[in-house]
Amino acid sequence: MRIDQLRRHGGAYALAAMMLMGCEQPETAAALPTPRVAVLAVAPSRLELTDDRPGRVAALRVAEIRPQVSGIVLRRSFEQGSEVRAGQPLFQIDPAPFSADVTMAAAALRRATVGLERARTQAARLQPLVKADAVSRQTYDDAVFEREQAAADVAQARATLARRELDLKFATVEAPIPGRIDQALVTEGALVGGGDGGPMARIQQIDQVYVDVRQPASSLAPLREAMASRRTESGDGLPVTILRADGEPHEAIGRVLFSGISVDPGTGDVLLRILVDNPRRDLLPGMFVRARVPRTSYADALTLPQQAVVRVGGQPRVWTLDANDQASLKPVELGELADRRYRVSAGLDAGQRVVVEGMERLSEGLPVTVRDRLASNPAATVVR
Numbered sequence: 001m002r003i004d005q006l007r008r009h010g011g012a013y014a015l016a017a018m019m020l021m022g023c024e025q026p027e028t029a030a031a032l033p034t035p036r037v038a039v040l041a042v043a044p045s046r047l048e049l050t051d052d053r054p055g056r057v058a059a060l061r062v063a064e065i066r067p068q069v070s071g072i073v074l075r076r077s078f079e080q081g082s083e084v085r086a087g088q089p090l091f092q093i094d095p096a097p098f099s100a101d102v103t104m105a106a107a108a109l110r111r112a113t114v115g116l117e118r119a120r121t122q123a124a125r126l127q128p129l130v131k132a133d134a135v136s137r138q139t140y141d142d143a144v145f146e147r148e149q150a151a152a153d154v155a156q157a158r159a160t161l162a163r164r165e166l167d168l169k170f171a172t173v174e175a176p177i178p179g180r181i182d183q184a185l186v187t188e189g190a191l192v193g194g195g196d197g198g199p200m201a202r203i204q205q206i207d208q209v210y211v212d213v214r215q216p217a218s219s220l221a222p223l224r225e226a227m228a229s230r231r232t233e234s235g236d237g238l239p240v241t242i243l244r245a246d247g248e249p250h251e252a253i254g255r256v257l258f259s260g261i262s263v264d265p266g267t268g269d270v271l272l273r274i275l276v277d278n279p280r281r282d283l284l285p286g287m288f289v290r291a292r293v294p295r296t297s298y299a300d301a302l303t304l305p306q307q308a309v310v311r312v313g314g315q316p317r318v319w320t321l322d323a324n325d326q327a328s329l330k331p332v333e334l335g336e337l338a339d340r341r342y343r344v345s346a347g348l349d350a351g352q353r354v355v356v357e358g359m360e361r362l363s364e365g366l367p368v369t370v371r372d373r374l375a376s377n378p379a380a381t382v383v384r
Contacts (some may be wrong), residue, residue: 002092034373037358039321040308044350047301048319049338050292052243055213055274057287059204063177065090067200068170069098070193073186080183082205084175091173091200094193098168112150112157113283119147179205180281204285211242211254214269215293218257223272223295240274241292242283252277254291302344308356309334309342318348319355319362325370327355 031352063113071093078090123143130140175181183201186192187263192200215223242250253276260271274291275281283289312329320330332347348354355362 026070035361036369037355039351044300048087048297049295053213055211055291058210059285060208061205063203064199065201067192088175093171101164105164109157112153116150123147179203211274213272262294303341306340319359321353
């Protein structure tokens with residue numbers, strides 16, 4: 001009997017329990033805490049975008065040491081791999097033949113000078129005689145001709161002497177430019193000549209070096225605008241950071257000199273030449289480095305961390321908070337992504353608060369509790 005009563009009233013008990021749970025559910029939902037979020041107040045700051053490009057180091061000046069006279073090399077007057085100054089003696093070619101030529105040329109000049117004096121005396125002696133008709137006009141004209149010819153012989157002898165003295169000077173091979181000299185390519189006892197194909201040594205000036213960078217032609221227009229703006233503001237070239245092999249910046253800042261005027265048809269790149277101070281000589285010709293080249297800059301850019309952007313239907317949006325700390329989903333237009341930060345080109349105003357953490361439980365108009373107020377963290381330079 002008792003079992004039958006339980007069966008009859010069991011459905012009523014279950015219905016009453018379900019109604020009781022339904023009455024308690026709104027109270028439970030209302031008791032849920034408001035979401036706690038971290039917000040960022042966007043602020044405008046200068047943003048400079050750069051590109052890291054591979055480049056190759058080239059010497060500022062290169063001089064191949066070649067002999068200007070022929071002869072036997074007597075000695076080498078430098079240490080291989082050392083720094084040399086302009087005008088420093090490097091090689092000594094046997095000067096004896098050139099010294100003898102100078103002596104012969106000097107003797108020829110003295111002989112021509114004596115002949116000139118004799119011709120002048122003869123012409124001066126005949127001048128009053130021809131006026132008195134004591135000698136023929138032809139005799140006087142011959143004397144004048146011999147005087148002028150003797151003067152020409154003196155000039156020729158003087159030029160020959162200067163040339164022989166120059167050859168004697170060229171027997172000492174000097175450095176035409178300052179820089180670091182490479183290994184000697186000839187040794188003592190070698191016969192060298194002005195028509196030789198190979199140099200005696202090579203000097204490279206590397207206290208300043210060039211870094212040649214290849215850049216896509218599509219990025220040339222903004223780079224030229226930046227170069228023109230920089231020259232207008234400061235009067236010097238666009239600064240470029242040279243990176244070492246370990247990724248650390250080089251101590252000296254390079255300056256863009258010019259960009260190429262032709263595009264490589266195979267790669268679509270143009271040449272960008274950068275001048276870099278190299279006081280420690282740690283950038284060597286032929287070395288590959290990376291150059292951080294400015295791409296574009298913005299004076300008042302608004303940037304956001306990458307995690308603050310959500311995608312709804314493929315469109316970027318961000319959660320913003322109003323004055324009452326109520327969340328609102330707002331569409332934005334994004335620019336470049338650099339260093340895990342987006343540049344916001346449209347959709348946000350300076351001073352707006354954007355949710356960067358805790359947006360998983362947000363809904364439109366939902367009040368939130370601000371957990372952290374993050375700094376806008378403006379970066380003066382953003383590297384891509």
